[in-house]
Amino acid sequence: MLNIALPKGRLGEKAYGLMERAGFGCPEIHEEGRKLIFENSETGVRYFWVKPSDVAIYVERGAADVGIVGKDILLEYEPDVYELCDLGIGKCRMAVAAPVGYKDNTAQTLRVATKFPNIARAFFSSRSREIDIIKLNGSIELAPILNLSDILVDIVETGTTLKENGLEPVEDIVQISSRLIANKAIYKFKIDEIERLVQGVKSR
Amino acid sequence: MEILRITDIEETALALKRLYAQHGYRKFKMSRFEELEFYIDNRSFLEDDRITAFSDPSGKLLALRPDVTLSIVKNAREKSEKVYYGEYVYRTPRGSGTIDEILQVGLEHIGELDAYGVGEVIWLALESLHTLSEDYILDVSHMGLLVSLLGGLGLDEKVQAEVMRCVGEKNAHDAVRILTSHGVEESRAREFAELASMSGSFKEMLPRLRAADVPQVSEIADELEQIYRTIEQTGNGSKVRIDLSVVNDMIYYNGVVFSGYVNGVPFRVLSGGRYDRLLERLGKKSGAIGFAVYLGKLERYVPQRVGESGAALVYEDGASPERIMSEMQRLSADGTPVVVVREGGELPQEAKRVYRMGKDGALTNA
Numbered sequence: 001m002l003n004i005a006l007p008k009g010r011l012g013e014k015a016y017g018l019m020e021r022a023g024f025g026c027p028e029i030h031e032e033g034r035k036l037i038f039e040n041s042e043t044g045v046r047y048f049w050v051k052p053s054d055v056a057i058y059v060e061r062g063a064a065d066v067g068i069v070g071k072d073i074l075l076e077y078e079p080d081v082y083e084l085c086d087l088g089i090g091k092c093r094m095a096v097a098a099p100v101g102y103k104d105n106t107a108q109t110l111r112v113a114t115k116f117p118n119i120a121r122a123f124f125s126s127r128s129r130e131i132d133i134i135k136l137n138g139s140i141e142l143a144p145i146l147n148l149s150d151i152l153v154d155i156v157e158t159g160t161t162l163k164e165n166g167l168e169p170v171e172d173i174v175q176i177s178s179r180l181i182a183n184k185a186i187y188k189f190k191i192d193e194i195e196r197l198v199q200g201v202k203s204r
Numbered sequence: 205m206e207i208l209r210i211t212d213i214e215e216t217a218l219a220l221k222r223l224y225a226q227h228g229y230r231k232f233k234m235s236r237f238e239e240l241e242f243y244i245d246n247r248s249f250l251e252d253d254r255i256t257a258f259s260d261p262s263g264k265l266l267a268l269r270p271d272v273t274l275s276i277v278k279n280a281r282e283k284s285e286k287v288y289y290g291e292y293v294y295r296t297p298r299g300s301g302t303i304d305e306i307l308q309v310g311l312e313h314i315g316e317l318d319a320y321g322v323g324e325v326i327w328l329a330l331e332s333l334h335t336l337s338e339d340y341i342l343d344v345s346h347m348g349l350l351v352s353l354l355g356g357l358g359l360d361e362k363v364q365a366e367v368m369r370c371v372g373e374k375n376a377h378d379a380v381r382i383l384t385s386h387g388v389e390e391s392r393a394r395e396f397a398e399l400a401s402m403s404g405s406f407k408e409m410l411p412r413l414r415a416a417d418v419p420q421v422s423e424i425a426d427e428l429e430q431i432y433r434t435i436e437q438t439g440n441g442s443k444v445r446i447d448l449s450v451v452n453d454m455i456y457y458n459g460v461v462f463s464g465y466v467n468g469v470p471f472r473v474l475s476g477g478r479y480d481r482l483l484e485r486l487g488k489k490s491g492a493i494g495f496a497v498y499l500g501k502l503e504r505y506v507p508q509r510v511g512e513s514g515a516a517l518v519y520e521d522g523a524s525p526e527r528i529m530s531e532m533q534r535l536s537a538d539g540t541p542v543v544v545v546r547e548g549g550e551l552p553q554e555a556k557r558v559y560r561m562g563k564d565g566a567l568t569n570a
Binding site: 060061077081082085086184185186188191 | 374378467472
């Protein structure tokens with residue numbers, strides 16, 4: 001039985017679609033209700049929905065054998081897992097954004113609002129720029145508008161939200177997409193099942 | 205099936221230490237502290253670079269030992285030295301603010317190493333895994349191969365480290381992306397990624413390895429084949445595999461590297477490799493290989509056994525202590541675990557037989 005952690009939401013549903021088409025379906029998952037775990041003994045899979053940022057923890061600690069997670073989460077938390085395949089879905093980018101026309105004052109410490117402090121720290125440290133990280137959990141766009149921060153580091157899909165709030169992307173940090181990850185130890189003992197899933201998903 | 209076949213971590217530590225001693229390794233006892241500077245100088249040898257430091261009464265900065273190998277190597281003579289240890293190391297897991305004390309048992313062989321010496325250490329690693337479980341795997345790789353593979357691509361150290369990280373994650377897609385963005389032709393990048401993600405039995409992998417267009421590949425394949433032949437004749441052939449995603453730091457490790465796994469435990473339980481380069485950095489000219497078993501992390505996987513022959517002796521208020529003591533000794537004379545409980549107290553679950561003693565000292569089998 002392969003235990004698969006899916007991220008709650010649109011992306012998780014899309015990822016499930018890929019797996020279903022690859023022969024790892026579980027019709028029960030479409031039923032409405034509050035159930036958290038769905039199993040199909042015929043295809044040998046057990047799915048569960050978890051918060052997207054928790055998928056890597058479930059896999060790293062072996063509660064799930066494999067999982068679907070955004071590259072942003074992998075870069076931020078650096079879990080010790082195998083990253084077996086780029087699913088090519090959930091494409092977006094991690095970018096630095098600032099108020100339109102913003103000019104960096106290098107005489108001052110740069111205040112950066114973000115949900116991804118490690119990614120932001122690594123990026124600015126590679127530029128030798130001193131920064132003050134302001135860790136927020138949502139509505140990052142508000143921070144520069146209310147002068148809580150100078151700039152922000154966040155995921156940008158279309159850039160519409162930024163534009164509507166007088167902000168613009170200044171620089172891309174990294175391209176993001178969803179990845180199929182596996183627990184390193186479990187992989188050793190379920191290698192055939194996991195590789196069958198990887199190959200199935202890759203060929204879709 | 206139970207995940208581990210051991211019943212107690214401390215007893216397992218003893219069994220492993222006995223195994224190493226039986227093959228000529230001598231015990232190495234070390235201090236829990238080292239000077240902080242020593243670890244800072246060799247930071248990238250440590251699996252985790254977070255070190256817990258404090259100052260001693262004279263103001264000297266010390267660190268709680270995060271690693272054992274460094275201390276052993278520092279003290280080792282250059283001539284052949286075979287040592288084992290069972291020590292606690294102190295680490296701060298990622299995302300945690302607390303310091304973990306982890307029992308680690310392992311060995312190091314420092315000195316002139318020949319093919320037998322390397323084979324013996326890998327066999328002892330396999331025997332250590334076998335002590336823990338029936339179902340285990342030792343993945344083996346060779347740092348020389350990865351260094352040779354990467355060396356021909358003309359990348360700077362930082363990019364090499366990024367690519368090595370991808371190799372360790374079996375992340376072929378990002379490895380190709382990084383390589384091509386640094387001027388490596390796509391076909392060559394794909395070839396690299398394909399080779400680096402190789403894993404399978406020695407029999408299956410060795411011919412594939414030999415066919416690869418990599419400098420020194422034939423010497424490396426010969427070395428791996430020799431290891432396999434040595435291990436195969438111990439009956440462990442199916443328990444070793446080649447997996448090139450086993451990577452350690454290139455600055456310290458130069459030869460064979462390996463990781464051990466037990467079915468049902470979701471993390472690596474054993475890790476080791478050949479690290480002649482660490483000795484070189486410490487000004488010693490010698491070979492070195494060793495491994496550690498992370499015993500302390502296995503506690504929650506030890507099966508909770510319910511004793512089948514356990515007994516409880518329940519006494520009524522008023523029974524004489526000397527009578528209770530004499531019956532307890534009689535009942536436990538053959539090694540049976542016996543728990544003495546006052547009437548009304550909680551009986552242990554594992555008690556299969558319950559004896560009752562009245563206030564007059566008479567014993568009944570309830």
